[in-house]
Amino acid sequence: MKVDKQKITDAYAEHGELADELIFGRRTHKDRRGFLRGAGLAAMGALVGGFIPFHRNMPAGLIPAALAQSEGIAGKDGLIQLSDRPLNAETSVHMLDDNITPTNRHFIRNNGSAPASVDADNWTLTVDGLVDQAMTFSIEDLKSQFEVVTKALVIECGGNGRAFFYPPALGNQWTFGAVACSEWTGVRLKDVLLAAGVGDGVIYTAHEGADIHLSGDTIKSPLSRGMPIDKAMDDDNLIAFAQNGEALHLMNGAPLRLVVPGWPGSLSQKWLTRIWLRDQVHDGAKMTGTSYRVPNRPVAPGEEVATEDFEIIHEMPVKSLITTPANRISHLQGDALQVRGHAWAGDIEVSAVAVSIDFGATWQSAELDAPVNSHAWQNWRVAVEFPEVGYYEVWARATDSNGISQPHAIPWNPKGYLNNALHRIAVNVA
Ligand SMILES: Nc1nc2c(c(=O)[nH]1)N[C@H]1C(S)=C(S)[C@@H](COP(=O)(O)O)O[C@H]1N2
Numbered sequence: 001m002k003v004d005k006q007k008i009t010d011a012y013a014e015h016g017e018l019a020d021e022l023i024f025g026r027r028t029h030k031d032r033r034g035f036l037r038g039a040g041l042a043a044m045g046a047l048v049g050g051f052i053p054f055h056r057n058m059p060a061g062l063i064p065a066a067l068a069q070s071e072g073i074a075g076k077d078g079l080i081q082l083s084d085r086p087l088n089a090e091t092s093v094h095m096l097d098d099n100i101t102p103t104n105r106h107f108i109r110n111n112g113s114a115p116a117s118v119d120a121d122n123w124t125l126t127v128d129g130l131v132d133q134a135m136t137f138s139i140e141d142l143k144s145q146f147e148v149v150t151k152a153l154v155i156e157c158g159g160n161g162r163a164f165f166y167p168p169a170l171g172n173q174w175t176f177g178a179v180a181c182s183e184w185t186g187v188r189l190k191d192v193l194l195a196a197g198v199g200d201g202v203i204y205t206a207h208e209g210a211d212i213h214l215s216g217d218t219i220k221s222p223l224s225r226g227m228p229i230d231k232a233m234d235d236d237n238l239i240a241f242a243q244n245g246e247a248l249h250l251m252n253g254a255p256l257r258l259v260v261p262g263w264p265g266s267l268s269q270k271w272l273t274r275i276w277l278r279d280q281v282h283d284g285a286k287m288t289g290t291s292y293r294v295p296n297r298p299v300a301p302g303e304e305v306a307t308e309d310f311e312i313i314h315e316m317p318v319k320s321l322i323t324t325p326a327n328r329i330s331h332l333q334g335d336a337l338q339v340r341g342h343a344w345a346g347d348i349e350v351s352a353v354a355v356s357i358d359f360g361a362t363w364q365s366a367e368l369d370a371p372v373n374s375h376a377w378q379n380w381r382v383a384v385e386f387p388e389v390g391y392y393e394v395w396a397r398a399t400d401s402n403g404i405s406q407p408h409a410i411p412w413n414p415k416g417y418l419n420n421a422l423h424r425i426a427v428n429v430a
Protein backbone atom coordinates (compact mmCIF):
# COMPACT_ATOMS: atom_id res chain seq x y z
CA MET A 1 0.00 0.00 0.00
CA LYS A 2 1.40 3.36 -1.00
CA VAL A 3 0.94 6.04 1.64
CA ASP A 4 -0.74 9.05 0.05
CA LYS A 5 -0.78 11.62 2.84
CA GLN A 6 -2.85 14.13 0.91
CA LYS A 7 -5.46 11.57 -0.07
CA ILE A 8 -5.89 10.46 3.52
CA THR A 9 -5.96 14.02 4.88
CA ASP A 10 -8.65 14.90 2.31
CA ALA A 11 -10.54 11.73 3.15
CA TYR A 12 -10.56 12.63 6.84
CA ALA A 13 -11.82 16.10 6.00
CA GLU A 14 -14.68 14.79 3.88
CA HIS A 15 -15.57 11.30 4.90
CA GLY A 16 -14.21 9.75 8.11
CA GLU A 17 -15.16 6.18 7.16
CA LEU A 18 -13.18 6.23 3.96
CA ALA A 19 -10.10 7.54 5.75
CA ASP A 20 -10.60 4.87 8.35
CA GLU A 21 -10.59 2.20 5.69
CA LEU A 22 -7.48 3.63 4.05
CA ILE A 23 -5.62 3.53 7.34
CA PHE A 24 -7.05 0.64 9.31
CA GLY A 25 -7.93 -1.52 6.31
CA ARG A 26 -11.34 -2.88 5.43
CA ARG A 27 -13.00 -4.44 8.44
CA THR A 28 -14.00 -8.08 8.13
CA HIS A 29 -16.28 -10.25 10.24
CA LYS A 30 -13.32 -11.90 11.93
CA ASP A 31 -11.58 -8.64 12.66
CA ARG A 32 -14.36 -6.20 13.47
CA ARG A 33 -12.25 -3.79 15.38
CA GLY A 34 -9.33 -3.36 13.04
CA PHE A 35 -6.13 -2.03 14.43
CA LEU A 36 -3.16 -0.16 13.13
CA ARG A 37 -0.33 -2.13 11.63
CA GLY A 38 2.07 -2.14 8.73
CA ALA A 39 1.47 0.51 6.13
CA GLY A 40 -1.61 1.80 7.94
CA LEU A 41 0.45 2.46 11.04
CA ALA A 42 3.15 4.14 8.96
CA ALA A 43 0.52 6.30 7.23
CA MET A 44 -1.03 7.32 10.51
CA GLY A 45 2.40 8.14 11.92
CA ALA A 46 3.16 10.33 8.91
CA LEU A 47 -0.17 12.10 9.32
CA VAL A 48 0.16 12.89 13.01
CA GLY A 49 3.87 13.61 12.87
CA GLY A 50 5.46 10.70 14.76
CA PHE A 51 5.40 7.05 15.81
CA ILE A 52 2.41 6.19 18.04
CA PRO A 53 3.64 4.16 21.04
CA PHE A 54 0.09 3.09 22.03
CA HIS A 55 -1.11 2.40 18.50
CA ARG A 56 -2.61 -0.94 19.52
CA ASN A 57 -5.14 0.93 21.65
CA MET A 58 -6.04 3.45 18.97
CA PRO A 59 -9.61 2.63 18.01
CA ALA A 60 -10.73 2.43 14.41
CA GLY A 61 -12.96 5.39 13.60
CA LEU A 62 -11.00 7.80 15.75
CA ILE A 63 -10.15 10.97 13.88
CA PRO A 64 -6.74 11.88 15.27
CA ALA A 65 -6.88 15.11 17.25
CA ALA A 66 -3.80 16.26 15.35
CA LEU A 67 -5.87 16.26 12.15
CA ALA A 68 -9.05 17.60 13.69
CA GLN A 69 -7.09 20.72 14.62
CA SER A 70 -5.86 21.37 11.13
CA GLU A 71 -8.36 23.37 9.15
CA GLY A 72 -7.75 21.36 6.04
CA ILE A 73 -5.51 23.72 4.08
CA ALA A 74 -3.14 21.39 2.25
CA GLY A 75 0.42 21.77 3.51
CA LYS A 76 -0.60 23.89 6.46
CA ASP A 77 -0.94 22.65 9.99
CA GLY A 78 -2.77 24.17 12.90
CA LEU A 79 -3.70 27.41 11.14
CA ILE A 80 -6.94 29.04 12.22
CA GLN A 81 -8.95 29.96 9.18
CA LEU A 82 -10.50 33.43 9.32
CA SER A 83 -12.09 33.46 5.90
CA ASP A 84 -12.51 31.18 2.95
CA ARG A 85 -12.84 33.51 -0.01
CA PRO A 86 -10.32 35.04 0.00
CA LEU A 87 -8.41 32.51 2.06
CA ASN A 88 -7.02 33.99 5.25
CA ALA A 89 -5.57 31.96 8.09
CA GLU A 90 -3.44 32.77 11.11
CA THR A 91 -1.16 30.75 13.34
CA SER A 92 -1.87 30.14 17.04
CA VAL A 93 0.75 31.95 19.09
CA HIS A 94 2.11 28.79 20.72
CA MET A 95 2.56 27.29 17.22
CA LEU A 96 4.98 30.14 16.43
CA ASP A 97 7.52 28.84 18.95
CA ASP A 98 10.15 27.77 16.38
CA ASN A 99 13.04 30.16 15.78
CA ILE A 100 12.42 29.77 12.06
CA THR A 101 8.74 29.41 11.20
CA PRO A 102 8.14 26.16 9.29
CA THR A 103 6.26 26.68 6.04
CA ASN A 104 3.26 24.75 7.32
CA ARG A 105 2.86 27.33 10.10
CA HIS A 106 3.35 30.45 8.00
CA PHE A 107 0.10 32.44 7.98
CA ILE A 108 -1.83 33.12 4.76
CA ARG A 109 -3.17 36.51 3.82
CA ASN A 110 -4.88 36.73 0.44
CA ASN A 111 -6.80 39.68 -0.98
CA GLY A 112 -7.99 37.70 -4.01
CA SER A 113 -7.75 34.12 -5.24
CA ALA A 114 -4.40 32.41 -5.68
CA PRO A 115 -3.68 31.46 -9.31
CA ALA A 116 -5.25 28.05 -9.97
CA SER A 117 -1.92 26.62 -11.04
CA VAL A 118 1.57 28.01 -11.44
CA ASP A 119 4.41 26.92 -13.67
CA ALA A 120 7.80 27.72 -12.16
CA ASP A 121 9.67 26.72 -15.34
CA ASN A 122 7.85 29.24 -17.51
CA TRP A 123 7.36 31.98 -14.92
CA THR A 124 8.63 35.44 -15.84
CA LEU A 125 9.28 38.63 -13.94
CA THR A 126 9.37 41.92 -15.83
CA VAL A 127 11.12 45.00 -14.49
CA ASP A 128 10.10 48.13 -16.36
CA GLY A 129 8.82 51.68 -16.06
CA LEU A 130 11.45 54.34 -15.43
CA VAL A 131 14.44 52.06 -15.99
CA ASP A 132 17.36 52.30 -18.42
CA GLN A 133 16.48 48.95 -19.92
CA ALA A 134 13.24 47.03 -19.35
CA MET A 135 14.10 43.41 -18.58
CA THR A 136 12.28 40.10 -18.29
CA PHE A 137 13.72 37.23 -16.27
CA SER A 138 12.87 33.57 -15.82
CA ILE A 139 13.51 32.15 -12.37
CA GLU A 140 16.59 30.42 -13.82
CA ASP A 141 17.82 33.81 -15.13
CA LEU A 142 17.48 35.30 -11.66
CA LYS A 143 19.42 32.40 -10.14
CA SER A 144 22.22 32.56 -12.69
CA GLN A 145 22.57 36.34 -13.08
CA PHE A 146 22.44 37.47 -9.46
CA GLU A 147 23.87 36.41 -6.13
CA VAL A 148 21.52 33.98 -4.37
CA VAL A 149 21.11 34.69 -0.67
CA THR A 150 19.19 33.11 2.22
CA LYS A 151 17.86 35.17 5.12
CA ALA A 152 15.43 34.75 7.99
CA LEU A 153 12.91 37.56 7.47
CA VAL A 154 9.82 38.67 9.35
CA ILE A 155 6.62 39.19 7.40
CA GLU A 156 3.84 40.72 9.51
CA CYS A 157 0.47 41.83 8.21
CA GLY A 158 -0.29 45.49 8.93
CA GLY A 159 -3.64 44.31 10.35
CA ASN A 160 -2.18 41.81 12.83
CA GLY A 161 -3.91 42.46 16.18
CA ARG A 162 -6.97 44.03 14.56
CA ALA A 163 -9.28 41.81 16.65
CA PHE A 164 -8.47 43.83 19.77
CA PHE A 165 -9.73 47.23 18.62
CA TYR A 166 -12.91 48.70 20.03
CA PRO A 167 -15.10 49.83 18.34
CA PRO A 168 -14.29 46.87 16.07
CA ALA A 169 -12.36 47.58 12.89
CA LEU A 170 -13.60 45.96 9.69
CA GLY A 171 -11.42 43.33 8.06
CA ASN A 172 -9.92 39.99 9.03
CA GLN A 173 -9.97 39.66 12.78
CA TRP A 174 -6.31 38.75 13.19
CA THR A 175 -5.29 38.18 16.79
CA PHE A 176 -1.52 37.64 17.07
CA GLY A 177 -0.68 35.11 14.39
CA ALA A 178 -0.41 37.12 11.15
CA VAL A 179 3.35 37.12 11.54
CA ALA A 180 6.11 34.66 10.73
CA CYS A 181 9.86 34.44 10.29
CA SER A 182 10.71 31.85 7.65
CA GLU A 183 14.03 31.47 5.90
CA TRP A 184 13.72 32.90 2.39
CA THR A 185 16.08 32.25 -0.50
CA GLY A 186 16.24 34.46 -3.53
CA VAL A 187 18.06 37.36 -5.13
CA ARG A 188 18.24 40.90 -3.80
CA LEU A 189 15.59 43.22 -5.20
CA LYS A 190 18.26 45.93 -5.21
CA ASP A 191 20.57 43.95 -7.52
CA VAL A 192 17.77 43.35 -10.00
CA LEU A 193 16.71 47.02 -9.99
CA LEU A 194 20.33 48.14 -10.51
CA ALA A 195 20.68 45.72 -13.44
CA ALA A 196 17.69 47.34 -15.13
CA GLY A 197 19.01 50.77 -14.15
CA VAL A 198 17.00 53.02 -11.84
CA GLY A 199 16.04 56.08 -13.88
CA ASP A 200 16.29 59.68 -12.69
CA GLY A 201 13.14 60.80 -10.98
CA VAL A 202 12.10 57.36 -9.70
CA ILE A 203 10.44 57.74 -6.33
CA TYR A 204 8.34 54.59 -5.95
CA THR A 205 8.07 50.92 -6.90
CA ALA A 206 4.85 49.21 -8.02
CA HIS A 207 4.33 45.45 -7.67
CA GLU A 208 2.06 43.14 -9.62
CA GLY A 209 1.13 39.52 -9.03
CA ALA A 210 -0.79 36.79 -10.84
CA ASP A 211 -3.61 36.36 -8.32
CA ILE A 212 -7.19 36.97 -9.40
CA HIS A 213 -9.66 39.58 -8.17
CA LEU A 214 -12.59 38.04 -6.27
CA SER A 215 -14.99 39.38 -8.89
CA GLY A 216 -13.25 37.18 -11.45
CA ASP A 217 -12.52 40.30 -13.54
CA THR A 218 -9.00 39.70 -14.87
CA ILE A 219 -8.43 43.42 -15.53
CA LYS A 220 -8.80 44.18 -11.83
CA SER A 221 -6.00 43.42 -9.41
CA PRO A 222 -6.68 42.26 -5.85
CA LEU A 223 -3.55 44.01 -4.60
CA SER A 224 -0.78 46.07 -6.15
CA ARG A 225 1.35 47.98 -3.72
CA GLY A 226 4.71 49.72 -3.81
CA MET A 227 7.28 51.48 -1.65
CA PRO A 228 9.61 54.48 -1.69
CA ILE A 229 12.72 53.73 -3.75
CA ASP A 230 15.00 54.15 -0.68
CA LYS A 231 13.23 51.31 1.08
CA ALA A 232 13.29 49.25 -2.13
CA MET A 233 17.12 49.46 -2.17
CA ASP A 234 17.44 47.83 1.29
CA ASP A 235 19.78 44.82 1.06
CA ASP A 236 17.29 42.57 2.85
CA ASN A 237 14.46 42.79 0.30
CA LEU A 238 14.41 39.54 -1.65
CA ILE A 239 12.80 38.26 -4.79
CA ALA A 240 12.35 34.80 -3.31
CA PHE A 241 11.92 31.42 -4.96
CA ALA A 242 12.46 29.22 -1.89
CA GLN A 243 11.00 29.12 1.59
CA ASN A 244 12.78 27.09 4.27
CA GLY A 245 14.87 25.36 1.62
CA GLU A 246 11.96 24.22 -0.56
CA ALA A 247 9.74 25.70 -3.23
CA LEU A 248 7.29 28.26 -1.84
CA HIS A 249 3.90 27.07 -0.67
CA LEU A 250 1.31 28.08 -3.27
CA MET A 251 -0.55 30.18 -0.67
CA ASN A 252 2.67 31.95 0.23
CA GLY A 253 3.20 33.09 -3.34
CA ALA A 254 4.73 30.22 -5.35
CA PRO A 255 6.79 30.22 -7.45
CA LEU A 256 8.12 33.76 -6.91
CA ARG A 257 7.42 36.54 -4.43
CA LEU A 258 8.82 39.66 -2.91
CA VAL A 259 9.85 39.60 0.72
CA VAL A 260 10.02 43.13 2.12
CA PRO A 261 10.64 42.78 5.86
CA GLY A 262 10.09 45.54 8.41
CA TRP A 263 7.15 47.15 6.61
CA PRO A 264 3.56 45.88 6.24
CA GLY A 265 3.35 42.39 4.74
CA SER A 266 1.28 43.77 1.88
CA LEU A 267 4.49 45.00 0.24
CA SER A 268 5.68 41.41 -0.09
CA GLN A 269 3.85 40.78 -3.37
CA LYS A 270 3.09 37.10 -3.96
CA TRP A 271 2.96 35.38 -7.37
CA LEU A 272 5.22 38.23 -8.52
CA THR A 273 5.13 39.02 -12.25
CA ARG A 274 6.14 42.66 -12.56
CA ILE A 275 7.94 45.46 -10.80
CA TRP A 276 7.72 48.87 -12.38
CA LEU A 277 9.47 51.99 -11.26
CA ARG A 278 7.44 55.18 -11.10
CA ASP A 279 7.95 58.91 -10.67
CA GLN A 280 4.94 59.16 -8.40
CA VAL A 281 3.58 57.37 -5.36
CA HIS A 282 2.03 54.17 -6.72
CA ASP A 283 -1.77 54.28 -6.93
CA GLY A 284 -2.52 50.56 -7.42
CA ALA A 285 -5.12 48.47 -5.62
CA LYS A 286 -4.94 48.91 -1.82
CA MET A 287 -2.60 51.92 -2.03
CA THR A 288 -5.31 54.54 -1.66
CA GLY A 289 -8.31 55.37 0.54
CA THR A 290 -7.99 53.75 3.94
CA SER A 291 -6.06 50.62 2.85
CA TYR A 292 -2.80 50.19 4.74
CA ARG A 293 -3.15 53.80 5.81
CA VAL A 294 -3.65 55.36 9.24
CA PRO A 295 -4.81 58.84 10.37
CA ASN A 296 -2.00 61.38 10.44
CA ARG A 297 -3.24 62.66 13.81
CA PRO A 298 -4.69 61.08 16.96
CA VAL A 299 -8.39 60.28 16.56
CA ALA A 300 -11.10 59.38 19.07
CA PRO A 301 -12.34 55.76 19.05
CA GLY A 302 -15.04 55.44 16.42
CA GLU A 303 -14.39 58.89 14.91
CA GLU A 304 -15.08 59.38 11.18
CA VAL A 305 -11.82 60.37 9.54
CA ALA A 306 -11.64 62.08 6.14
CA THR A 307 -9.64 60.14 3.52
CA GLU A 308 -7.22 63.03 3.04
CA ASP A 309 -6.23 62.73 6.70
CA PHE A 310 -4.77 59.26 6.15
CA GLU A 311 -1.13 58.48 5.42
CA ILE A 312 0.56 55.35 4.10
CA ILE A 313 2.00 53.00 6.74
CA HIS A 314 5.77 52.68 6.47
CA GLU A 315 7.78 50.83 9.11
CA MET A 316 6.12 48.36 11.48
CA PRO A 317 6.46 49.05 15.23
CA VAL A 318 8.36 47.10 17.92
CA LYS A 319 6.53 43.97 19.08
CA SER A 320 6.99 40.71 20.97
CA LEU A 321 5.12 37.44 21.47
CA ILE A 322 5.15 34.85 24.22
CA THR A 323 5.20 31.56 22.31
CA THR A 324 5.79 29.24 25.31
CA PRO A 325 3.82 28.50 27.38
CA ALA A 326 0.42 28.81 25.77
CA ASN A 327 -2.22 31.09 27.29
CA ARG A 328 -4.21 29.75 30.28
CA ILE A 329 -1.86 27.10 31.57
CA SER A 330 -1.74 25.69 35.08
CA HIS A 331 1.62 25.69 36.82
CA LEU A 332 2.94 24.22 40.06
CA GLN A 333 4.03 26.77 42.65
CA GLY A 334 7.69 26.50 43.55
CA ASP A 335 8.85 25.54 40.06
CA ALA A 336 10.27 28.27 37.86
CA LEU A 337 8.19 28.75 34.70
CA GLN A 338 10.28 28.90 31.53
CA VAL A 339 8.84 31.64 29.34
CA ARG A 340 10.09 32.36 25.85
CA GLY A 341 9.20 34.02 22.58
CA HIS A 342 10.32 36.33 19.80
CA ALA A 343 10.62 40.09 19.34
CA TRP A 344 11.14 42.30 16.29
CA ALA A 345 11.16 46.01 15.46
CA GLY A 346 10.57 47.11 11.87
CA ASP A 347 13.88 48.04 10.23
CA ILE A 348 15.86 48.21 13.47
CA GLU A 349 16.70 45.83 16.31
CA VAL A 350 15.12 45.01 19.62
CA SER A 351 17.44 46.04 22.46
CA ALA A 352 15.55 44.59 25.45
CA VAL A 353 12.63 42.36 26.41
CA ALA A 354 11.20 42.37 29.92
CA VAL A 355 8.36 40.45 31.56
CA SER A 356 6.04 41.36 34.41
CA ILE A 357 3.89 39.09 36.62
CA ASP A 358 2.33 41.95 38.63
CA PHE A 359 0.36 43.76 35.91
CA GLY A 360 3.27 45.96 34.94
CA ALA A 361 4.31 47.26 38.38
CA THR A 362 7.76 45.67 38.15
CA TRP A 363 9.68 44.15 35.24
CA GLN A 364 12.27 41.40 34.98
CA SER A 365 14.77 41.37 32.08
CA ALA A 366 14.73 38.46 29.68
CA GLU A 367 17.78 37.02 28.00
CA LEU A 368 17.67 38.32 24.40
CA ASP A 369 19.53 36.90 21.39
CA ALA A 370 20.90 38.97 18.55
CA PRO A 371 19.01 38.39 15.28
CA VAL A 372 20.55 35.74 12.99
CA ASN A 373 20.57 38.49 10.35
CA SER A 374 19.05 41.95 10.09
CA HIS A 375 15.22 41.83 9.80
CA ALA A 376 15.00 38.41 11.52
CA TRP A 377 13.09 38.22 14.78
CA GLN A 378 15.07 37.83 17.99
CA ASN A 379 14.51 35.02 20.46
CA TRP A 380 14.23 35.67 24.18
CA ARG A 381 13.71 33.60 27.30
CA VAL A 382 13.32 34.08 31.02
CA ALA A 383 12.59 31.93 34.10
CA VAL A 384 9.73 33.32 36.16
CA GLU A 385 8.90 32.45 39.78
CA PHE A 386 5.56 33.06 41.47
CA PRO A 387 5.48 34.07 45.15
CA GLU A 388 2.23 32.27 46.00
CA VAL A 389 -0.59 30.30 44.40
CA GLY A 390 -3.26 32.12 42.42
CA TYR A 391 -4.01 33.81 39.11
CA TYR A 392 -1.21 35.60 37.33
CA GLU A 393 -0.64 37.20 33.98
CA VAL A 394 2.75 37.18 32.34
CA TRP A 395 3.22 40.31 30.25
CA ALA A 396 6.05 40.73 27.76
CA ARG A 397 7.34 44.07 26.55
CA ALA A 398 10.01 44.71 23.94
CA THR A 399 12.00 47.92 23.52
CA ASP A 400 13.64 48.87 20.23
CA SER A 401 17.10 50.35 19.73
CA ASN A 402 15.57 53.85 19.66
CA GLY A 403 14.24 53.28 23.18
CA ILE A 404 10.61 52.92 22.11
CA SER A 405 8.67 50.25 24.03
CA GLN A 406 5.45 48.43 23.28
CA PRO A 407 2.44 50.21 24.79
CA HIS A 408 -0.28 48.69 26.98
CA ALA A 409 -2.88 49.69 24.42
CA ILE A 410 -2.55 51.51 21.15
CA PRO A 411 -4.65 54.43 19.99
CA TRP A 412 -7.68 53.35 17.96
CA ASN A 413 -7.58 53.78 14.17
CA PRO A 414 -10.41 53.09 11.72
CA LYS A 415 -8.90 50.04 9.97
CA GLY A 416 -7.23 48.52 13.02
CA TYR A 417 -3.62 48.61 11.84
CA LEU A 418 -0.32 48.50 13.73
CA ASN A 419 -1.48 46.94 16.98
CA ASN A 420 1.73 46.35 18.90
CA ALA A 421 0.21 46.34 22.38
CA LEU A 422 2.10 44.03 24.71
CA HIS A 423 1.25 40.34 24.68
CA ARG A 424 0.09 38.62 27.86
CA ILE A 425 -0.80 35.12 28.94
CA ALA A 426 -2.79 33.83 31.92
CA VAL A 427 -1.11 31.41 34.35
CA ASN A 428 -2.93 29.65 37.19
CA VAL A 429 -0.40 28.75 39.85
CA ALA A 430 -1.54 25.90 42.11
N1 LIG B 1 -0.27 39.08 -5.02
C1 LIG B 1 -0.55 39.25 -3.72
N2 LIG B 1 0.45 39.43 -2.86
C2 LIG B 1 0.20 39.60 -1.54
C3 LIG B 1 -1.12 39.63 -1.04
C4 LIG B 1 -2.18 39.43 -1.98
O1 LIG B 1 -3.36 39.43 -1.63
N3 LIG B 1 -1.86 39.25 -3.30
N4 LIG B 1 -1.33 39.85 0.30
C5 LIG B 1 -0.29 40.61 0.98
C6 LIG B 1 -0.48 40.76 2.40
S1 LIG B 1 -1.66 41.86 2.90
C7 LIG B 1 0.34 40.12 3.29
S2 LIG B 1 0.22 40.43 4.94
C8 LIG B 1 1.34 39.12 2.85
C9 LIG B 1 1.16 37.82 3.57
O2 LIG B 1 2.03 36.84 3.11
P1 LIG B 1 1.67 35.31 3.31
O3 LIG B 1 0.28 35.07 2.82
O4 LIG B 1 2.71 34.54 2.62
O5 LIG B 1 1.73 35.07 4.81
O6 LIG B 1 1.26 38.90 1.46
C10 LIG B 1 1.08 40.05 0.67
N5 LIG B 1 1.26 39.76 -0.72
Ligand SMILES: [Mo]
Pocket: 109, 156, 157, 158, 159, 264, 265, 266
Ligand atom coordinates in the same frame (compact mmCIF):
# COMPACT_ATOMS: atom_id res chain seq x y z
MO1 LIG C 1 -1.45 42.18 5.20
